[in-house]
Amino acid sequence: MSLYQFNICQKACILIFFLGFRVLYSQEEIFEPNHNFTENQIVYLYGDNVKLRTAPNTQSEVIDLLKIGTQITILEKTDQSQKYNGLDSPWYKIKYKSTTGYILGGLIAIHKTSFNNSTYLIAVKVQGERFYLQTRLLENSKTYIENETEFFNTHFSIKSYDNKGLESIKNMLLIEYMPIDPFANNGGFIYLIQVQS
Template sequence: MHFPIFYTMSGIVFFLSLLLTSLISPILSQNHWDDYIAEKNIKSTYYIFGDNVNLREADHLNAKVIRKLPLGTVIKILTKTNQILEQNSLKEFWYKVQVGEETGYLWGGLISDYSFPLNDTIILCKNLGTKTKKLELKILQGSKILSQGSFEVGPLSNESWDHTIYNPSLFSPSPHTIFAIKFLIFSEIEYGYSNEQVFTLNRELKITPQFSWNPGSCDPPACAETWLVFPKDTLPEDKKMSRKTLKGKENTIIELMHSFDLDETNQHDFYQSEYVWNGSQFQKKEK
């Protein structure tokens, strides 16, 4: 069963609010995330996101190079320094890291932000900064890139990462892989909201972005909870919220959002979208 329940704003209210924000934002001199610098977790392990990356003796570009690190090298973050470097609109700290038995310094822009295994590969995720509003993915086998791509997702935070791997055999003709990456997007409406971006891979491992949905948060008094209903699933009736039984459809992912008001306990509204698989894309249909 695929019924993750999350709290977020009503779909209609959410998108109207985003539209209002986009109209107002040119007047504003600064967004609250403009000075945000993504940070790595101390004592955590990461993968090198660049190739032939210089491991240096100190936290600046003029420091002596200890050795070069290939793409996909595993490193451990020891400490964050107070040195910041900005390149290509990406601003990050320098870190003291451990590579095997050696220690040295790396700029954070050359280190992945999140990763997870997928079959016999590793997917590396890189936040390209709140200025670019892009997420870059690389699919690695060892140190070899099998596929890669960058996708505009909004001003991305490093505070919350997760992933889900879905069952591709539920769809026909089935894609090679269906996976989703969850992250936090900064927002003017509230501090930020959770977002899940769904991707597919074909047999050649080409990455295709499909659709995103908002497992986000609650902006009281307006809140909502969202379910994804996959083929062969059944979302049962819930009389307390006036929700009817919803059965999954062939080759379709149904997104059902239940919006409610914390101050009006008898108010329940439902908003449904369907994403129909055509062999290469999930095409959205509003209901």
């Protein structure tokens, strides 16, 4: 069992990761590194100060800078892509308020959940054969903390919980990774627990 602790903000909050093992599949939505967004899907930015561009490339004009956690709507996936965090990331045409433009998919969270004024954003990264789960915790619109932990499989689900009545815990995420072979004993889970004193 591994335990990771991170001091966050100036509010004496702690993030704790518990690693465990599980054989069963979850019934939740399954995510994978090359997660694709669909037309009219509402999503949130994982990146901060993300450049909204006039065309799907890094040479095009910047229309606006968008903050982490900003809500956007996917209009379409383009044929253009580029490497980002070890993955071949497509560009998406998106809508932000009344403005349309293009954002690289790797800067969009594949999952977002909120509890008790805390927002969790999830992204993935690949380095060689290693797969990493990236988590950003926003407690207000100005600050966030992030953590990156190596993951043991490329397919996973995410469940969100409140504190389940435990006073020292603020929120919990359960991230289950799925075995490639359902009969193999190589599934598992990570609990992300936000503790506040």
